[in-house]
């Protein structure tokens with residue numbers, strides 16, 4: 001992408017109402033624009049990052065055996081009347097009427113819709129297990145939308161729903177999601193802690209939240225310190241095998257959200273040195289709730305002996321748009337965002353310091369073509385701007401590598417490369433510079 005033709009509106013100052021660093025940087029780097037309280041337009045750089053996160057979530061869901069669908073954002077109120085949640089959900093639900101005076105709502109979650117899809121097609125135990133997910137916009141009319149995409153009203157969620165024949169199978173489905181989530185966060189460069197959690201309006205009796213530690217987070221967690229470094233199981237585990245030991249290893253140590261916290265147990269299970277009380281960002285939440293929706297909505301399967309049984313369900317959410325903010329909270333410096341390579345909007349930027357000078361243009365163009373061919377999706381800074389302004393905006397936006405082409409270097413047969421995360425610079429001949437970046 002040539003920056004002169006692109007749309008990357010950076011701001012020198014963040015609007016004063018942006019309270020936390022991720023919100024300030026998302027506005028300054030031109031990732032999002034607020035359209036209304038808690039409702040954002042995603043500008044090109046923000047959209048690129050959002051799509052990359054979405055794709056990592058998708059790959060890990062698929063690997064764990066979930067199947068993607070796409071449900072509508074607007075849902076029929078009648079489905080929520082069947083489950084009994086329509087009146088209970090309260091003011092967070094955006095209720096809408098169509099021209100026929102039918103009650104619709106903008107989905108805050110999709111247990112009812114997916115259960116309706118399931119019951120229309122799946123009738124036999126032989127078709128289980130199933131896990132269906134989608135990555136779709138949700139709306140919750142939050143009382144206090146704040147911190148940008150962290151607590152939005154419209155936000156992008158990955159929501160998966162599992163259907164199983166009995167509780168043991170449903171636990172296996174839960175375990176697959178539990179471990180797949182840890183793999184997602186690891187690929188995003190994040191250390192997520194699974195903590196025992198309250199189930200709130202989703203319901204059920206088994207639930208974990210996944211928390212990224214950050215002082216600006218809205219969640220309070222109490223956990224054994226060893227969980228922070230425990231790490232993800234990796235993609236190569238046997239997804240159809242017994243995952244319980246891997247889950248037990250991560251749930252044996254004390255970790256709870258404030259609603260579930262039991263100080264006496266915490267003190268019994270961890271020494272003062274091992275105990276950590278911290279703030280964090282909830283980037284995922286998983287639930288097992290048995291027949292909470294399948295029973296009132298009549299989602300059942302025929303068993304081998306001819307009897308029918310309500311299916312056992314769970315649901316599994318990842319805050320995809322919230323993750324953009326969470327990654328920035330976890331990875332930035334005074335100059336701006338430091339994206340992990342896995343979600344960076346561009347793999348590298350070629351910075352032309354003397355646009356219009358033929359020899360410099362030619363080397364910059366050559367570098368740009370080579371990085372394009374290597375699949376790095378590079379940005380070419382061909383703007384007619386001062387070098388300082390170019391470096392400042394590329395540091396702000398957080399492109400992982402800068403390949404800097406200036407008249408002095410070109411005369412000497414070298415270019416400079418800079419790694420955003422460390423600030424480390426090196427002068428190298430072009431071929432060596434390209435090799436250092438492409439690895």
Ligand code: 5CA
Nearest residue numbers: 109151152155159282283284285316317319322
């Ligand atoms: N149906 C279940 C799981 S699919 C569900 O809705 N769970 S949830 O309410 O916990 O939401 C899932 C995830 O969405 C949360 O962990 C959080 O990361 C994200 N999320 C929830 N509310 C918001 C919000 N207002 N803004 C941004 N992200 C949100």
